[in-house]
Each structure stands twice: as structure tokens, then as C-alpha cells.
Amino acid sequence: MTKQQISLPAKLINGGIAGIVGVTCVFPIDLVKTRLQNQRQGQQIYKNMMDCLVKTVRSEGYFGMYRGAAVNLTLVTPEKAIKLAANDFFRQHLSKNEKGLTVFKEMLAGCGAGMCQVVITTPMEMLKIQLQDAGRLAAQQRKPASMSPTKLAATRVLSRSYNAGPSTATSALSATQIARELLRTQGIPGLYKGLWATLMRDVPFSMVYFPLFAHLNQLGQPSQDESAPFYWAFFSGCLAGSTAAVAVNPCDVVKTRLQSLNKGASEESYNGVVDCVSKIMRKEGPSAFLKGAGCRALVIAPLFGIAQVMYFIGIGEFILDLSPFN
Secondary structure (H helix, E strand, C coil): CCCCCCCHHHHHHHHHHHHHHHHHHHHHHHHHHHHHHHCCCCCCCCCCHHHHHHHHHHHHCHHHHHCCHHHHHHHHHHHHHHHHHHHHHHHHHHCCCCCCCCHHHHHHHHHHHHHHHHHHHHHHHHHHHHHHHHHHHHHHHCCHHHCCHHHHHHHHHHCCCCCCCCCCCHHHCCHHHHHHHHHHHHCHHHHCCCHHHHHHHHHHHHHHHHHHHHHHHHHCCCCCCCCCCHHHHHHHHHHHHHHHHHHCHHHHHHHHHHHCCCCCCCCCCCCCHHHHHHHHHHHHCHHHHHCCHHHHHHHHHHHHHHHHHHHHHCHHHHHHHHCCCC
């Protein structure tokens, strides 16, 4: 990538298409990841990934697995486009007058890409998490035998904490309604709740992913002047993505907890990243930071594998070549 002149519009198109295709394929696993990460000790509704998928389909139907997918599909195009294009942009500028990039400069380029993407990632994740977690809260409310009437009432009150009126059910809310209410009550900062946690997750992720992918992909190149085959690009994207995803999973758990506006019975609130980390460590132990790690690896691996194949095929370049404005 660093040896070629980068076409920014083409990279944006490639990243956008890759995001749409990838999210459509892996969104049900992403929903499972959110619900598992939000579970507290003593209030487990789902035993594991398969149990969560089965219970979701039974209680919410097949399309229940795609709760919150609309907002993700809408915003994942600019998010993935910014991430992938920004990394290419920084790599090209950091490699000027040099034969190649050092690992430090590759990590620096990834850091820049991660910082750029949070402009879109934070509100996207904020809205998506509310919709994904609604089914878990509804399932918790359907278990009155396991909690006292006081706790059950508290759950219902908390699930309406940011609604315009007391009659609006959490499960009936749309991303647009949540966004409007957050803007009305908290302004733009309401959509950027968990910004620092998102930065803590996405910047290290990009710093691990992009250098690792570049070196793995280089191993599949027949020669310096030839690109690695598309299947190798897919494999490299999957391996680098899953490795980076597991590495930053503790940050993802913190981000998910901070961005969950709805709370179940006796589920505590958090006042920032430090408070969240200390409470999770004290009440649930270190293992809580690995919740959903397997699901996250299964989500990120194909997502970035598909993204790199889209880059390899060059759909964006093909579309621009056909454009009359080219």
C-alpha cells in the first residue's frame, strides 16, 4: 500500500462496502457479545454464545438477532471507510523518502486511524448497544421469581430513564428516538458518552491490527513487486483482527458498560472509566474483562478479512473508473 499512490475516494468506497458486507454477516454474534458483556454475576440469563443465540431466536424471532443492525449499517460505512483510508493515508506520508516503514511508524499510523474513526464509532456504538441489550433486560424482567418486587420495579424504572414518557417500552424504541432524546436532554455530549473508553479500545486495536496485518500479508507475497493472493489477504485480515480484538477486549467491556443507559435489577452505574474498572474488578473479578472475547474475535476476524479482500479486488477503483466524473 505504501508504494502506490493512494486514491482516497476509492479507499472510502472499499471501506464502506466492506463494512456493510461484514456487518451483515456477523451482526448476530456482535449482539451476543454485547449481551454477554453486560451480564453481572448472579444474574446470568445466557450461559454462553450458543445459548444466547438460541434464546434470542426463541423470544425475539430471527430478526431479533439483528436488533440495532440498521444504525450499524448506516454508520459503519463512514466508520470503516475513515479507519481504513486514514491508515493508508498516514502510512503513505510516514513512508516518504524511505524504502519501508518501521514497526513504530506502522503503529503510529494505526494510532492516527483509530483516533479518526471515533468521531463516528462512539455515537454508532452508543445507539447500537441500547438496542442490542434491550432483549436481555426484557428477559430479566420475565424472571420475576428470581428477584424481589422491589428489584423488579427498579429495573422497569431504570429502563425508562432516558425516555420521553413513562409509557415508552425499551424494546419499542428506535435508534432515532434514542438519539433525539439524548440530544434533547444532554446535547451532543450525550451521543459521545464513553468516548474515552472508545479511544482506549480503538487506538490500541489499530496499533496492533494494522502492523500485524501488514507483516502477515507480506509473508504471502511471491515477490516484492507482487501482491499476496486474495485468500492470503483474507487470512491475514482474519488473524490480525481476531488477535487485536482479544487484546483490547477489557477496554471493550468497559466501553459497553459505560454506554449502556439501561440497567437491570441491582446493576450499578459507573462514573467514568476508572470507576468502571475498579467496580468490575472488585465485584466480578479479572475474568469479567474477558467476557465476550470469543464472540468479539468471531465478529472482528471476518469483518476485517472481508475488508482486506475488498481492498484487494479494488471495487472502489473499478467504480471510479466507470464514473463519468473520473
